[in-house]
Amino acid sequence: MATIKVTDTNGQEEAIEFKAKKNSNLMELLVSKGKDIPAICGGMANCGTCHVEFTQGFDKLDAIEEDEAFMLDTLPNITDTSRLSCQVALAEELDGAELVILNDG
Numbered sequence: 001m002a003t004i005k006v007t008d009t010n011g012q013e014e015a016i017e018f019k020a021k022k023n024s025n026l027m028e029l030l031v032s033k034g035k036d037i038p039a040i041c042g043g044m045a046n047c048g049t050c051h052v053e054f055t056q057g058f059d060k061l062d063a064i065e066e067d068e069a070f071m072l073d074t075l076p077n078i079t080d081t082s083r084l085s086c087q088v089a090l091a092e093e094l095d096g097a098e099l100v101i102l103n104d105g
Contacts, residue, residue, distance in 0.1 A: 002095035027085035043086035050085040057097025
């Protein structure tokens with residue numbers, strides 16, 4: 001079991017426990033927990049509505065691929081630790097990570 005700390009769009013913090021699942025992503029977990037993630041494109045890295053900023057644990061993530069980097073570059077609130085949650089694999093390595101939901105696509 002792994003835990004991440006999520007700050008939602010209202011500034012509310014919550015620790016979310018999860019089990020890593022093959023072919024699952026962070027966006028799916030956040031949506032399942034009722035977080036404000038519209039996921040308009042269904043996880044295809046085309047809309048930015050699942051934009052999150054990692055405040056801890058960014059170094060544990062896989063490298064950003066070209067499609068995600070292109071989409072992030074179009075968003076107004078991009079940071080050095082921005083990711084599209086639909087492109088972040090739900091893995092045990094996320095244990096202890098902290099993030100803020102920005103979903104400004």
